[in-house]
Amino acid sequence: MIRMTLTAAVALALAAVPVIARSQSAPTPGSEEWLRLRGEQYHRAPDSEQNPAEVAATARLNAEIAARNAAAAEAEAGAMASFEERNAQWRAETARLETERAQWEANVAAANAARAQWERDNAAWEAEMEACRLAGRVCLTPRPPRP
Template sequence: MTRFTLAAVTALLLAAAPVVAQTTPPQAPIQRTTPQQTTAPAAPATSPTPGSEEWLRLRGESYSAAPEAEQDPTEVAETIRLNAGITARNEAAERRETEGAAAWQAEDARWRAEVARLETQRAQWEADAAAAEAARLRYERERAAWAAEVAACKRSPRSCVTRTPGY
């Protein structure tokens, strides 16, 4: 093993030791039982409320706030300053989130208005195209009728007056 690898493994073990020490629950000693000892130990009648002093004590933890007179004023001031910084960051994040949501809603409304305008424009184009097609078909019918009238006049021995289609 190289010296670097050995140093890295040692550093990792030293860094992980407190975590392992805090997360490993205490274990009761292993007891050998005989066939006569198969009864379960009696469970406590009531379990403590999670977070209570008794609950923490059963888990090997304790917490008790120092009386106001015993607290370090510089530590209290630092805690207040840190809490104020956290509050300011949270308020700034909430403000950015609100502004972002408002900007998204405005952009969404602009997009919806643009889509509605384009849909109206498309519907108008389709109506204009349908009107143009109807006019073309009417022209072709009138032109065919005029051509038939001109052909009939040409076959007829007498003279006739024809009108130009569309006039």
């Protein structure tokens, strides 16, 4: 029983060796090595054995594929250029809006500072008027102008 188990283990190990060897360096699909591993080979027939109709059809198909690939590359380049242009416009618009926001915040801060100053000036004027009235005098100091 042990001998049979050992024999089976050795057989499995030996069967796995080619699989492990193949998986360590996978050939490129379509390459000679790739075809050979699958039992296939590609040998170009000499020109004298080529069918002119098949050669012409293959050349036409290759030209169509090349044209589609060129059109796709051109469309992709156009799409990328359009994206870059719109991205630049978005960045410029964002920068403009940020500048406007910063200006608005500065304007709000200036208005708040002016209002606070007026409130202080007005409070001082009211205190002066009250002191003047309490002293029994006539006060003619004008009220501070509103901001």
